[in-house]
Amino acid sequence: MSQTQMQSQSQAEAPRVFTETETPMVELRQVSRRFAKKLDIAAKLARRLGADVREEIVHAVDHVDLRVRKGEVVGLVGESGCGKSTLGRIVAGILPQSEGQVLWNGQDVSTMQGEAAKIGKLRRQMIFQDPYASLNPRMRVADIVGEAPLVHGLTTRANFDTYVDEQMRRAGLDPAFKRRYPHQFSGGQRQRIGIARALAVAPEFIVCDEAVAALDVSIQAQILNLFMKLRRDLDLTYLFISHDLGVVEHLSDRVVIMYLGRVVEEAPTERVFSGANHPYTQSLLASVPRIGNRKRAFATVKGEIPSPLNPPPGCHFHPRCPHAFDRCRVEVPKLREIAPGQRSACHLNDAA
């Protein structure tokens, strides 16, 4: 837990050094995203009859700061509904934020115009969890992969076939299958189609949203190896969203942990797994089943995950936190630096 331990670990293992001062490739400043949960018929009727029913607001993402530097792999973890996908879609530029700023190479994307805006968006691509739902079932693989590059002038009609072949080969697919439709492929192959499609527009930054969650372990290993190879070959930067801490530990340089719309902790990967600060991170790590465990008593975090429609006041984690005290119930803890590169949002850090 000491600082020296942390430094020696990050020096021993991190293959790259990222300085705090360089301009991040992607930066979010106090980004929030709200969704209005529409009233159903029963609620509308009740309101017409005079009941005090209001449209409920979900704070899917609540004042999040995030920096991803060029060449880095940042893991984003948290439980279902905590806002990972929403944050990922904002970062990828396919969902507008309600508040806050998104910067691409230091420039606010809302100020980018015309060609620059278009290219900025193409450079950020997203790969989804369900490779089937995200592929048009009526399109052949060649068109799924080659359509966007053609539209954006990355290839021509004349070179289309060679271009598609190259993209497929890079994702580990046999180009001989390019006339086929998505349903004619296995889950792992479909995920490769999604990867080929994303890479075909020459992105620099990839958001992977649970990209291996639906795959069996042996296929998962093949796809994760492909991600790591592509990172080296193409100098890619990743935001890697996953609920699987083993996967995140294996390939991330840094890990960001979310709970109910907020970032609660952020640190270099070794640090998270050896010296997590936030009580939620600690509980999460204790709950993860590990293949090395034998007939052990499962560590348990008490209580349910609260509804994001009605999150607890103060620190969102307080009803489940073993260390909660009065202040936690009223005051939102700020995310602040507690060690070099490690930030945590917990009032316990003020006591020391």
Place this chain on the structure above:
Amino acid sequence: MAETTTAATAAAPTLEVRNLQTHFFTRAGVVRAVDDVSFTIGRGKVLGLVGESGSGKTVTGFSIMKLVDPPGRIVGGSILFQGKDLATRSEEEMRNLRGNRIAMIFQDPMMTLNPVLRIDTQMIETVQAHEKVSEADARARARDALGMVGIPSPDERLKSYPHQFSGGMRQRVAIAIALLHRPDLIVADEPTTALDVTIQGQILAEVQKLCATTGTAMLWITHDLSVVAGLADDIAVMYAGRVVEFGDVGEVLDKPLHPYTHGLIGSVPSRNKRGEPLRQIPGMTPSLLNLPEGCSFRARCPRAAADCIVMPELHPWLPQRLARCHHPHLEEVAAA
């Protein structure tokens, strides 16, 4: 009422599956979904049944419940429940066993729950379906069962409808229903796969306590080796419709005998050095419609040799350790 645990059968394991075969007779051909599955579960023990998607885990579970629908049919082998073959039971007897002595928990709890009925209505009905007890007694049983799976204020919760519960709570209610008759065997098919880790941890802890205290035997079906590592006593690994390895969970995970188990464990990220390429099994699972001749793992196996053209039997290479392979990793066990 519960009459099955007699002195004569008490010595037999709760469940013994021998050479089970369940095939689906489809228009495209015969799908050999389960083609040679054998394992044993003792009283109060948890067996983890693992394998990749499509390897036949669910069909095995449904076969034990005798719930396989056409075009599927059990075509071979035997399923001994407390020493007696389920094949000899009438449908009437099976209905009596199901939900009473043998219960199933599904991945989707709504397979068990009725969305339009209150929880107490459903649970009381379930109790009274198999036993003549008063409503008050049935309600007390329901309350105890909810308490046992860690649902706070069970009295209030009994009055709720399924949609008023979160996914994790619903799964707990489904487990509580499975427990109502203190069954001798529970078949659980991926019941925590869709849940978050903190909720999964809570449920696994309850399940573990339960088997130890009530003597219920559990078949826990999952593709997650890490869950099995912490929960199960024994493990059975399936590949392409067959059990390829069986043994004590610690021994199998530490020193797998079968090359497929070996590859599977090797590809888990935590078994690899951080940042380095993961060890991977090349190729893909074969289609169950036309399996290759001989060992089904042959095309992907690094140890395959000429004799693998003959299908290996599930052989006891070591005491209590079975593997379906001509060239198991015995040298690694010896080196340990």
